[in-house]
Amino acid sequence: xxxxxxxxxxxxxxxLLADFSAVAMTSPAPVAEPAETxxxxxxxxxxxxxxxxxxxxxxxxxxxxxRPDIRGATPVEARSINLAxxxxxxxxxxxxxxxxxxxxxxxxxxxxVMHDPAGNLTHQPYGQAGQAIYSxxxxxxxxxxxxxxxxxxxxxxxxxxxxxxxDVRRQELEMLDVxxxxxxTVPYQRLFGADGAYSAVRGALQRTDRFNYSQHYLDYGYKxxxxxxxxxxxxxxxxxxxxxxxxxxxxxIALPNLDGSFNCTLFFPYEGPVSFATLQTPxxxxxxxADVFPDAVPLMPELETEFFDNPTSSLVTxxxxxxxxxxxxxLLGDASHAIVPFYGQGMNxxxxxxxxxxxxxxxxxxxxxxxxxxxxxxxxxxxDAMADLAVYNFQxxxxxxxxxxxxxxxxxxxxxxxxxxxxxxxxxxQVTFSHLPYAEALANGQAQEQIMQRLMPHIQTEQDxxxxxxxxxxxxxxxxx
Amino acid sequence: xxxxxxxxxxxxxxxLLADFSAVAMTSPAPVAEPAETxxxxxxxxxxxxxxxxxxxxxxxxxxxxxRPDIRGATPVEARSINLAxxxxxxxxxxxxxxxxxxxxxxxxxxxxVMHDPAGNLTHQPYGQAGQAIYSxxxxxxxxxxxxxxxxxxxxxxxxxxxxxxxDVRRQELEMLDVxxxxxxTVPYQRLFGADGAYSAVRGALQRTDRFNYSQHYLDYGYKxxxxxxxxxxxxxxxxxxxxxxxxxxxxxIALPNLDGSFNCTLFFPYEGPVSFATLQTPxxxxxxxADVFPDAVPLMPELETEFFDNPTSSLVTxxxxxxxxxxxxxLLGDASHAIVPFYGQGMNxxxxxxxxxxxxxxxxxxxxxxxxxxxxxxxxxxxDAMADLAVYNFQxxxxxxxxxxxxxxxxxxxxxxxxxxxxxxxxxxQVTFSHLPYAEALANGQAQEQIMQRLMPHIQTEQDxxxxxxxxxxxxxxxxx
Numbered sequence: 001x002x003x004x005x006x007x008x009x010x011x012x013x014x015x016l017l018a019d020f021s022a023v024a025m026t027s028p029a030p031v032a033e034p035a036e037t038x039x040x041x042x043x044x045x046x047x048x049x050x051x052x053x054x055x056x057x058x059x060x061x062x063x064x065x066x067r068p069d070i071r072g073a074t075p076v077e078a079r080s081i082n083l084a085x086x087x088x089x090x091x092x093x094x095x096x097x098x099x100x101x102x103x104x105x106x107x108x109x110x111x112x113v114m115h116d117p118a119g120n121l122t123h124q125p126y127g128q129a130g131q132a133i134y135s136x137x138x139x140x141x142x143x144x145x146x147x148x149x150x151x152x153x154x155x156x157x158x159x160x161x162x163x164x165x166x167d168v169r170r171q172e173l174e175m176l177d178v179x180x181x182x183x184x185t186v187p188y189q190r191l192f193g194a195d196g197a198y199s200a201v202r203g204a205l206q207r208t209d210r211f212n213y214s215q216h217y218l219d220y221g222y223k224x225x226x227x228x229x230x231x232x233x234x235x236x237x238x239x240x241x242x243x244x245x246x247x248x249x250x251x252x253i254a255l256p257n258l259d260g261s262f263n264c265t266l267f268f269p270y271e272g273p274v275s276f277a278t279l280q281t282p283x284x285x286x287x288x289x290a291d292v293f294p295d296a297v298p299l300m301p302e303l304e305t306e307f308f309d310n311p312t313s314s315l316v317t318x319x320x321x322x323x324x325x326x327x328x329x330x331l332l333g334d335a336s337h338a339i340v341p342f343y344g345q346g347m348n349x350x351x352x353x354x355x356x357x358x359x360x361x362x363x364x365x366x367x368x369x370x371x372x373x374x375x376x377x378x379x380x381x382x383x384d385a386m387a388d389l390a391v392y393n394f395q396x397x398x399x400x401x402x403x404x405x406x407x408x409x410x411x412x413x414x415x416x417x418x419x420x421x422x423x424x425x426x427x428x429x430q431v432t433f434s435h436l437p438y439a440e441a442l443a444n445g446q447a448q449e450q451i452m453q454r455l456m457p458h459i460q461t462e463q464d465x466x467x468x469x470x471x472x473x474x475x476x477x478x479x480x481x
Numbered sequence: 482x483x484x485x486x487x488x489x490x491x492x493x494x495x496x497l498l499a500d501f502s503a504v505a506m507t508s509p510a511p512v513a514e515p516a517e518t519x520x521x522x523x524x525x526x527x528x529x530x531x532x533x534x535x536x537x538x539x540x541x542x543x544x545x546x547x548r549p550d551i552r553g554a555t556p557v558e559a560r561s562i563n564l565a566x567x568x569x570x571x572x573x574x575x576x577x578x579x580x581x582x583x584x585x586x587x588x589x590x591x592x593x594v595m596h597d598p599a600g601n602l603t604h605q606p607y608g609q610a611g612q613a614i615y616s617x618x619x620x621x622x623x624x625x626x627x628x629x630x631x632x633x634x635x636x637x638x639x640x641x642x643x644x645x646x647x648d649v650r651r652q653e654l655e656m657l658d659v660x661x662x663x664x665x666t667v668p669y670q671r672l673f674g675a676d677g678a679y680s681a682v683r684g685a686l687q688r689t690d691r692f693n694y695s696q697h698y699l700d701y702g703y704k705x706x707x708x709x710x711x712x713x714x715x716x717x718x719x720x721x722x723x724x725x726x727x728x729x730x731x732x733x734i735a736l737p738n739l740d741g742s743f744n745c746t747l748f749f750p751y752e753g754p755v756s757f758a759t760l761q762t763p764x765x766x767x768x769x770x771a772d773v774f775p776d777a778v779p780l781m782p783e784l785e786t787e788f789f790d791n792p793t794s795s796l797v798t799x800x801x802x803x804x805x806x807x808x809x810x811x812l813l814g815d816a817s818h819a820i821v822p823f824y825g826q827g828m829n830x831x832x833x834x835x836x837x838x839x840x841x842x843x844x845x846x847x848x849x850x851x852x853x854x855x856x857x858x859x860x861x862x863x864x865d866a867m868a869d870l871a872v873y874n875f876q877x878x879x880x881x882x883x884x885x886x887x888x889x890x891x892x893x894x895x896x897x898x899x900x901x902x903x904x905x906x907x908x909x910x911q912v913t914f915s916h917l918p919y920a921e922a923l924a925n926g927q928a929q930e931q932i933m934q935r936l937m938p939h940i941q942t943e944q945d946x947x948x949x950x951x952x953x954x955x956x957x958x959x960x961x962x
Contacts, residue, residue, distance in 0.1 A: 209795050211698075270691075314690050
């Protein structure tokens with residue numbers, strides 16, 4: 001179990017209940033309509049948050065989770081990755097009153113720190129002063145959300161429940177209790193598939209007619225590694241940053257933990273001259289890392305062991321449509337739009353699904369047909385846009401952030417944004433620090449990139465931005481927006 | 482059972498065996514390597530043809546087919562569609578010596594006949610004189626191929642065998658005999674998935690890591706209808722043609738049967754102002770058809786009954802990669818590359834898979850690793866190209882063939898091809914009447930389209946082609962090729 005969660009104690013009950021009643025007063029569910037028992041497949045981050053939202057609208061919620069209760073897991077079983085929580089995620093957590101408690105154990109990262117092959121560092125802030133994304137432990141966050149869900153009288157979470165089959169016509173689940181080996185058939189009224197990138201619920205929809213679906217893998221895998229804590233749980237690298245070792249065709253990143261360590265991830269080709277396929281012995285791993293990540297290797301005492309003990313994991317983008325089956329089934333989160341992790345938006349997008357659904361529940365009460373329809377139609381373009389942005393950001397992180405011209409362009413964009421704050425919000429900020437629909441952010445970003453391609457030929461240094469002819473060009477571009 | 486197959490009797494045994502020994506003499510399998518027992522999932526067109534090819538290389542073949550034996554089916558159960566057999570398909574049939582027998586019951590279609598809303602006809606030949614595509618009954622062809630397969634001592638076909646699960650790691654199939662209800666586990670050495678667009682074998686590969694997959698549906702469905710035979714089994718429309726009623730956003734086509742009838746297919750939007758959703762009563766159907774297909778309606782006495790009795794079927798494109806699992810599993814035909822039917826190449830592409838595999842078997846003997854690798858790497862770009870071409874041809878058939886400028890362009894292309902036969906083979910001919918890889922055909926077709934976009938502004942009538950300035954332009958374009 002990551003050390004940061006050992007002493008993690010939310011002041012759970014009282015503020016939550018207070019918060020719930022406050023919301024209930026401002027947006028009561030329509031009175032005449034009876035509550036339903038809803039079924040949520042998946043007790044991960046999105047499944048738990050979804051259950052919390054649904055119960056606020058007066059529904060009973062049954063949550064089925066395939067894995068054992070993570071709160072009883074040993075540290076090895078619960079080996080966690082870190083996620084970058086940002087504004088969309090925070091808003092969703094605030095909606096059920098748990099944001100502040102999470103914030104206590106989240107580490108703000110104000111920018112990227114790039115490590116070049118000689119060990120030189122370059123800083124690039126993520127946004128304006130005070131803005132940050134937050135490193136949180138996935139397992140720790142999941143534990144707390146399970147605690148919260150189970151404290152609600154309307155929510156029941158069952159673990160070790162593997163969904164073997166969904167019969168969407170009969171509205172029945174074939175569930176296997178993997179702890180006891182017992183199989184049973186469970187009827188459902190309304191089913192929410194929050195069961196992740198390999199969703200069993202989506203698997204059932206995929207076999208219905210006219211279900212569009214794709215799963216596409218990058219030729220890259222990833223490997224989790226660790227930068228050890230320094231003496232007295234201090235951080236061996238700058239704590240409040242996301243560290244990147246960009247190397248063109250591959251990269252390593254590191255996110256801080258509360259105990260002084262960093263969770264590192266190597267994103268690396270599966271095949272080719274420099275790839276997982278060619279690193280076969282501890283000596284090869286050590287030599288390679290010493291060569292390309294020289295400043296990191298001394299901080300990674302378990303490097304060879306971790307490299308061969310930890311799995312190599314794949315990177316998939318999942319797209320599908322529809323996200324519904326009639327008025328009975330709805331997919332959310334990774335189940336409908338799994339994305340690669342390079343924009344730090346996978347969890348945030350799934351949490352935002354809950355925000356959007358909550359708004360529709362407030363608007364339409366129990367009119368599930370309308371709610372499901374509006375949800376999938378409005379949300380699908382945003383999910384597609386975010387999937388594209390995530391793949392794009394991999395190129396940016398592993399390659400372009402090592403390019404001085406790219407870094408200069410980012411600085412100029414920052415200056416434009418400072419001078420014309422109403423006309424220019426950087427794409428990264430639109431995605432990370434705003435609630436603009438992802439599809440709008442992507443379109444804005446593409447328009448901004450075209451402007452920068454017109455401006456940058458006139459700019460060789462940061463100071464050039466103040467030159468009158470550059471100022472004129474910028475003013476002309478801004479006048480058109 | 483379609484009438485044309487009732488009296489369909491191949492002179493099966495003698496020529497086939499003679500043919501087999503001839504091939505065995507010219508390309509013997511390497512002697513030292515022992516034969517294997519191979520498993521083919523699917524006893525449809527591609528599965529049967531594949532089994533015939535594999536057994537020629539000395540292997541035993543077990544074929545599992547989910548459906549009952551189609552040869553015992555009643556006419557209603559065996560309601561068949563017509564397929565357009567063309568050169569790639571013929572070559573594959575020739576390779577196992579059955580082409581001539583099929584040709585006896587195939588109806589050549591030398592061109593398209595377009596029916597405009599007033600009932601006027603326009604003819605467009607498919608190729609040069611003597612070239613044609615051939616209308617054959619899918620069910621009839623399947624019956625004959627099953628007969629042929631079962632006559633080979635090395636082939637065993639089992640019906641009613643539903644594949645419930647494939648365990649690719651243990652190399653085991655979980656089969657259900659749907660006639661007896663008996664389940665059993667069947668081990669395999671090497672498995673060929675020829676089980677169609679909804680392949681169970683592909684379903685197993687989809688759950689392995691890093692399997693790229695997509696299924697994409699058109700917003701159109703199709704409905705099978707019938708133009709009745711005329712008196713004394715004569716044809717009410719021109720027999721040796723593929724008839725098209727192009728109507729912009731939808732179309733109907735008709736292919737001839739031996740008994741004088743035509744199998745019609747309506748390709749029609751699922752939703753929208755003119756769609757399956759809006760045709761809800763027999764009167765609506767009759768009125769609509771009378772309005773838009775006035776010359777066809779008098780020939781369709783069962784129109785309303787068929788419209789509501791026959792299913793509305795969907796149109797899917799399936800892409801995936803890899804097509805293999807290690808050296809043990811290979812996907813072929815629709816299982817790896819299901820396409821929409823608008824180029825008449827679905828069956829032909831699956832048959833060509835068998836030709837390509839046969840060539841690799843001749844080359845590499847029992848080196849399955851090499852055979853599977855070369856097969857998927859060489860064939861995947863062609864399958865993708867054919868999928869794109871098939872979708873493109875839908876637009877052409879439903880919309881562009883009603884445009885006089887498009888028809889003029891096609892005529893000019895025919896003239897260029899006649900004048901420069903070594904430099905210009907029309908795209909349709911490359912796909913239909915050649916064995917050029919589909920990917921090359923697509924690339925050539927795109928280059929030709931660019932040339933036509935440069936030439937057509939100078940051409941207003943068919944006669945303009947002979948004008949000196951046009952001849953000069955064409956000569957310049959051809960000199961570059």
